[in-house]
Amino acid sequence: MKKDLSEKIYIAGFAIMLLLPLVFINFDPEAISEKENRYLTGIPQIIKDGEINKSLPTDIESYLDDRIGFRDELISANALMQYHLFGRMENGSRYRLGPDGEFNIIENDMVETYQHFNLFTDEELQKLTSDYLTISDYLKENGAEFYYMQCWDKQSIYPEYFPDSVNSYGDISRTDQLMTSLTKTTDVKVIPLKNTFIENKQNYEVYSKYGDPVHWTWRGAFLGYLDTMNALNEDRTVPFKVLSESDYDITMTDQGMSFYGGVKRENVSENFELKKTDAVMNENYDEEHEAFDGYNTYHFINDKAGNDCKTLIICNSFIVNYLKEDFAESFGDTLVVWHDVDKSFVKWIEDYKPDIVIYEMVERYAAYGNVHKAAKAIRKSGQ
Template sequence: MHTENHKNKASRIFDNLLIVTFVIGLFLPLVLTHNRKESATEKRKLAEFPQLKWEHQTMLKFPSQFESFFNDHFGLRDQLTQVYSLYSIILKNSSNPKVLIGLDDWLFYVNPSEGNSLEDYRRNDPFTPEELRSWKIGLEAKHKWLKQRGISYLFVVVPDKYSIYPEYMPEHIRQVGKQTRLDQLIEYMKDSEVTVLDLRPALLAAKQQGQLFYKTDTHWNDFGAAIAQHEIIRTIQKVYPNLIPNLSPINYSWQDFGLIEYKSGDIANMLNISYFLKEMVPELRKPLPRCDKQIVDKHPEDQMKATFFTDCRIDAPRALIFRDSFFIALQPYISQYFAKTVYVWEWPDIKLLEKYLQYNHPDIVIEARVERHLKFIK
């Protein structure tokens, strides 16, 4: 009898603990609801609390706006989404439609609205003949306009990660066509005066030395950028031999780099798992020459997109570079070859070229664009 009473008492205690736990789990997120403006894990702005106005349209929108606010701000959201994303990695099922989980925890950025890179990888979203003609007309117009002013022009295409590491793409992603958009553009421009530099051959040859791209980030790492800078300067000297006659492109090898821990990849942040996924990445052992840097135009939302120039050498040509995020790692390498380099985060047309010539009449204009952005013609 005593034993049975003891079991009943233990059962009641367990039931009460279960109820208390359920109640705490139900109300704790409400108690811990916050009003932060940004998510540290998701790297984005959170929905703001909707305005309260006695207006018909405002009242109609209030329920959905409040739901967005609550979904972004309820307590423990960051922790719960991290756990959910961790299970997504384990199950190889991405919790973010912009992210593809590949083999060996390689992550690929496949945002359809930013060039539809997944379908390009599959050779399933080619340029139309009209789009190819538009590309050629645009590139040749810039080349001709600059040439008339004694300025050289180089168009550089930075490959997406899947072009260098296709072996880590999921096995169920099949290639159904013959050419990517970059393949088409290179072939279409082969008889043009415009030099279109395809960095894929140089990077594919160098990947035997060591890793060139981050596993958890869409960008190349410092070693990948080092290989790219060598190919860019080598191409400039080949096409425009009088531009940088006295400087040999520095040929870095894997032995020039040491390994450090990296845990803030932009794709990992999209999945809220940068805390869990870490990798060892190359860092140049010997520091690059220091160049003076000055901001020309601040960007209202992102300081990384500010227009700036660097002063590095006296007896060297000047450059104007139109770039994207891949030039962040490339910039310290490239700047050392030029006296003054202006960096602009935009896609240029003739009007924009004319605007930026006022800052620094360059000897060469370099326009660099990541492969997936070839979809957008300008």
């Protein structure tokens, strides 16, 4: 009798365990997964685009996968188990762990670049160097200065954080090749940044250990800003204003990053916030200027900068997310374009007529093909 009762309890408990997730299905049509930052799959349609939905079984499976009760809790439990017990990320296709569980991102040709397996041939390097020189010479002819600002991936500054299963061969990467070629064979003004980061990482965190694996830290951004402004002020009779640490509220905050599945490690690091800004942003610049229509632009006017210098900054999130307001404090007119140079470059210069152009690029998104397109457009324009 006792055996029968225990079997019934076991069966009932098992049935409840199976049914509860179905009872708590998420029926909200606008439901969003905060962990994945996306809308959950909608209700499967029997009729789709006017005909029988042949993928209905797959749609039903996706719907249940997305909306079954306790889904987020199960995902988190699995991710935490994978991280803490097996030392790996649940989404191992993009994120990888270092020797001490450090967060790393793996995308594009980052591994090949780290291993130095994609070095330029002499012909490729000569062609790319020529393209940068073409851009620099074109801007000179149009009365503008050109500066190439090289940002680096985290593993170039902290190779000790990278998975120790990945080995690098030799000391020179393709980015190092380009820096050397530009500085030794041209008069292109290069802001390399790498040595500054390596020298300062002994005292500061310039890229996060357990924080954002994609970008530099606020301290790293500030160091990049200082190097850039010092390069602009070199040999300048009237130097531009350069922000100092006293212009910021610097606090220590936990910037440890949460990943899909709930994996998080504490990462206390410096947070920089400008105490005061004089530059005012015009949010409609791209709509008012056809040459920039369709691009993400940030246009600032600063009547207190003490100059009427027009500075065009072509960049990615390293500047847009961290430094666009900081640079805008130094110039009377600043236009930040979140993009690479490309075939529209000539139109941008003709429209904005800058005095200074800063082009910032990061290793893993090295848009060398777009640099070639910009140089080609310049040659085609006959300038």
